[in-house]
Amino acid sequence: MVCITVPATSANLGVGFDCLGMALNLYARFSFECADELSIDGCDPRFCTADNLVWTSFCNTLTELGHTPFPVHLTIDSGIPLSGGLGSSSACVVAGVVAAQILSGRAYNQAFTLDMATQLEGHPDNVAPAIMGGLVSSFTAPIDTSAAPANTTDERFQSKVFSTHFDVCADLHFITIAPPYEVRTADARRVLPATVPFEDAVWQMGRVVGVIEALTSGNMELFAAANTDRLHEPYRKQLIADYEHLRTCTLAHGADGFMISGSGSSMIAVTHEQKTAEALMSAIRSSYPNYWVRDLRATQSGVQISPAAP
Structure with missing residues (x-):
């Protein structure tokens, strides 16, 4: 056993x-x-x-x-x-x-x-x-x-x-949101473009290093600046009905960044402040009482x- x-x-x-x-x-x-x-x-x-x-x-x-x-x-x-x-x-x-x-x-x-x-x-x-x-x-x-x-x-x-x-920096809160609907991985792959512009590849490369440094050091100013994706989120967010509202809501309540988890439908808002994490949890649960919402750590x-x- x-x-x-x-x-x-x-x-x-x-x-x-x-x-x-x-x-x-x-x-x-x-x-x-x-x-x-x-x-x-x-x-x-x-x-x-x-x-x-x-x-x-x-x-x-x-x-x-x-x-x-x-x-x-x-x-x-x-x-x-x-x-x-x-x-x-x-x-x-x-x-x-x-x-x-x-x-x-x-x-x-x-x-x-x-x-x-x-x-x-x-x-x-x-x-x-x-x-x-x-x-x-x-x-x-x-x-x-x-x-x-x-x-x-x-x-x-x-x-x-x-x-x-x-x-990962131990102070970071990952407010994780799972809607009561799925996004099929096959569908999330299907909506991606076959090629991307050269400038988008360059954009992405520098920001990957920035996100790694931000998550390990807890530098949320760097995370907020680096966490802007061009390769998949602009396409996959169309499959997640509440993406735009949740992103706007969490950023308005002080989140340092918002991202799709994997290919979705789960999403994560990131903050390094306990009070902000509590405010995010309250705001999300108020608007989406049937959603699975947790304050997770790495x-x-x-x-x-x-x-x-x-």
């Missing part, structure tokens, strides 16, 4: 499209126990099937490690909203990858977990902070294929994930492994 605890994550962080991600102090817990047949509980019945992402990630990882998949009793206790943008699917993938290592008798390997989870999820921006904690900048790059088996198509021998970890710890309770 083993329990895997994975933090929620927010990807992109405005200008860090597909490269930045941050772990938040909101968690999903997954308990695995070897069993005679697969059983899943603790989540919506539609997810208690053999298509469950935790289970498929667990099986794929066992196969990658050279083991025949074996059944488990999986219990899921997740506080991460399913509306999109807070890494609920990445938490499932990471949990499955980590549990497969432990229950197959291997030691936890962070590098393997990062590469395997990225292969399963398709990109590292959410899985990397879920694994490493804190603020993480990631990219994939080709590696030397001379050691690869002949004619292999295995992605492990073609590219590697490189992730750089930063500690967590410097990623995935955690512990014995499951009997």
Whole structure:
């Protein structure tokens, strides 16, 4: 038996499209126990099937490690909203990858977990902070294929994930808003342009570095200046009905910045003042009483492994 605890994550962080991600102090817990047949509980019945992402990630990882998949009793206790943008699917993938290592008798390997989870999820921006904690900048790059088996198509021998970890300033409040509707990732990708102007690429590059410095130092003047995205938010905000009103509302109540979390529909307002955080929470809840709203902090710890309770 083993329990895997994975933090929620927010990807992109405005200008860090597909490269930045941050772990938040909101968690999903997954308990695995070897069993005679697969059983899943603790989540919506539609997810208690053999298509469950935790289970498929667990099986794929066992196969990658050279083991025949074996059944488990999986219990899921997740506080991460399913509306999109807070890494609920990445938490499932990471949990499955980590549990497969432990229950197959291997030691936890962070590098393997990062590469395997990225292969399963398709990109590292959410899985990397879920694994490493804190603020993480990631990219994939080709590696030397001379050691690869002949004619292999295995992605492990073609590219590697490189992730750089930063500690986030402990004073920052991330007021997180999850509407009661989803934005499908496929739709959020579909609305993006196929190409961007050269000047937008240059605009973005300098601001990514600025956002990293602002989030690590707590310099909110720098964050407010740098957190203006041109690559994805101008297009994706059209899929989020309340984006413009919430942005105007939060900035009017003193937020230092406002951004879409991941591809949406969740959004985050950022401040370094407790009083401002309280004012933001009150204003949002007053206008949107049915929305999920939390004052979250960054967590410097990623995935955690512990014995499951009997």
